[in-house]
Amino acid sequence: MMLHNVYFWLKDPADADARECLIAGVESLRAIEVIRSLTIGHPAPTEDREVVDSSFDVSEHLVFDSAADQKIYQNHPVHRAFVERCEGLWDRVLVYDSQEV
Amino acid sequence: MMLHNVYFWLKDPADADARECLIAGVESLRAIEVIRSLTIGHPAPTEDREVVDSSFDVSEHLVFDSAADQKIYQNHPVHRAFVERCEGLWDRVLVYDSQEV
Numbered sequence: 001m002m003l004h005n006v007y008f009w010l011k012d013p014a015d016a017d018a019r020e021c022l023i024a025g026v027e028s029l030r031a032i033e034v035i036r037s038l039t040i041g042h043p044a045p046t047e048d049r050e051v052v053d054s055s056f057d058v059s060e061h062l063v064f065d066s067a068a069d070q071k072i073y074q075n076h077p078v079h080r081a082f083v084e085r086c087e088g089l090w091d092r093v094l095v096y097d098s099q100e101v
Numbered sequence: 102m103m104l105h106n107v108y109f110w111l112k113d114p115a116d117a118d119a120r121e122c123l124i125a126g127v128e129s130l131r132a133i134e135v136i137r138s139l140t141i142g143h144p145a146p147t148e149d150r151e152v153v154d155s156s157f158d159v160s161e162h163l164v165f166d167s168a169a170d171q172k173i174y175q176n177h178p179v180h181r182a183f184v185e186r187c188e189g190l191w192d193r194v195l196v197y198d199s200q201e202v
Contacts, residue, residue: 003140042202051194070145070147096160097144098143098160098162101124
C-alpha cells in the first residue's frame with residue numbers, strides 16, 4: 001500500500017471560489033482507476049501545537065496499491081487535466097509519498 | 102473523518118535500530134481504541150520531483166472519526182508512553198491534521 005498525501009496553499013486563502021474550484025478539481029480525480037481511496041481535507045480543529053502545520057488550505061489523501069500505480073496516476077490524462085486547470089490557484093504544493101512498511 | 106499524518110526525521114537516519122524502535126513504538130499505538138486505522142510508512146520509491154519531500158525517515162497515518170477522538174488519542178496513556186519512550190530518537194516531527202470536507 002502506498003499513501004500519497006498532498007497539501008495545497010492557495011494564492012488567496014480568502015478566495016472561497018478558488019477553494020471550491022480546487023476541491024472540485026480534486027474530486028475529478030476519482031475517475032482514475034488505480035486510486036484505491038481519495039479523501040479531501042482542510043485543516044482540522046485540533047489543538048495548536050508547535051509540531052502541527054495547519055497553514056495549508058486544502059489537502060488530498062490518496063491510497064494506491066503500489067508506487068507503480070501512483071506513476072500511472074501522475075501520467076493519467078485526468079490528472080494532467082486537473083493540474084493544467086487548477087495549478088494557477090495554488091501558491092505552493094507539498095507532497096509526501098509513503099510506502100507501507 | 103479526520104486524518105492525522107505524522108512525519109519523523111530520526112536523529113541518525115542510518116541507525117537501523119532507532120528506526121525499528123520507532124516503528125515498534127508506533128505499532129504500540131494500535132491499542133488505542135479511538136484509532137480507526139493506523140498505517141506506518143517510509144518514503145516511497147516515487148519519482149524525484151521538486152514538490153515531493155522524501156527526506157523523512159518514518160511516517161504514521163492515523164484515521165479518527167473526529168478531532169475530539171484525536172484529542173483523546175493525544176492524551177491517552179499509551180500515546181504518552183510512546184512519546185516518552187521514543188522522543189529521544191527523532192530530531193524533528195511534523196504533523197498535518199486534516200478534516201474531511
